[in-house]
Amino acid sequence: MTASKWDLLDQAYGALRSVAAAVPADALGAPTPCDQWNVGQVLQHAAGDQLAYAGRVTGGPGPDEDPFAPTGALTGSPAELLEPALAAAAEAFAGVLPGTAEVAVPLPPFTLPAETAVAAAALDAAVHAWDLAVATGQASPLTPALAAALSPAARALAEPLRGFAYAPALLPAPDPDTDPAGALLAFLGRRPDWTPSAA
Numbered sequence: 109m110t111a112s113k114w115d116l117l118d119q120a121y122g123a124l125r126s127v128a129a130a131v132p133a134d135a136l137g138a139p140t141p142c143d144q145w146n147v148g149q150v151l152q153h154a155a156g157d158q159l160a161y162a163g164r165v166t167g168g169p170g171p172d173e174d175p176f177a178p179t180g181a182l183t184g185s186p187a188e189l190l191e192p193a194l195a196a197a198a199e200a201f202a203g204v205l206p207g208t209a210e211v212a213v214p215l216p217p218f219t220l221p222a223e224t225a226v227a228a229a230a231l232d233a234a235v236h237a238w239d240l241a242v243a244t245g246q247a248s249p250l251t252p253a254l255a256a257a258l259s260p261a262a263r264a265l266a267e268p269l270r271g272f273a274y275a276p277a278l279l280p281a282p283d284p285d286t287d288p289a290g291a292l293l294a295f296l297g298r299r300p301d302w303t304p305s306a307a
Contacts (some may be wrong), residue, residue: 117198279294
C-alpha cells in the first residue's frame, strides 16, 4: 500500500465517523439512497462490511450478522456500532505489506492487490457515509478530491459485482471532470441528486 492509499482509507473512515456521529437518534428509520434500507440498516451494513474486510484480511472472525440482511435495530449509538468495525479494519490493513499481490477480501474474486483492497474498503466507507449524510440532511462528505481518488477502485470493482454490491450504472452520468462525486455515484448506481423526498 502506498501512503496515498492509507490517506484515502483514513479520509473515508473519517467521513463515515463524522457523519455517523451527527445522525439524529430519531432518524434511524429514515429512508436512504440504498433501496429499501433505512438509516439504521445502512449503519449496520457499513459496520458489517468493514468487519468483513477485517476478518478476511486477518483470517479472523467477520461480522456476527449478515451485512446484506441488516435489521436496522441498533442497541447503542451509531458511533458505538461503527468504531469497533473501523478500528478492526484499520488494524487489519496495517498488517498488509505494500505491493502484496493477493490480499483476501470479502468481494469476488476474493483476493485483490493490496492497493486495490485498501481502496475498496475506503470506497465502501465513503459511499455509505454519503448515503447517511444525504438521508439525514448533512453536507456530503464525498468531496471532489475524495471521489476522484476513489474512482479507479470503483472502475476495478463494480462491473463484476453489478446486481450484488452495485446497481446498474445510471446514464447519463455527470461529467467526472466537473462533478467527480456525481460521476462516481452514478457509476455505482446511486442517484447523485437523491433526497429523502425522492424515496
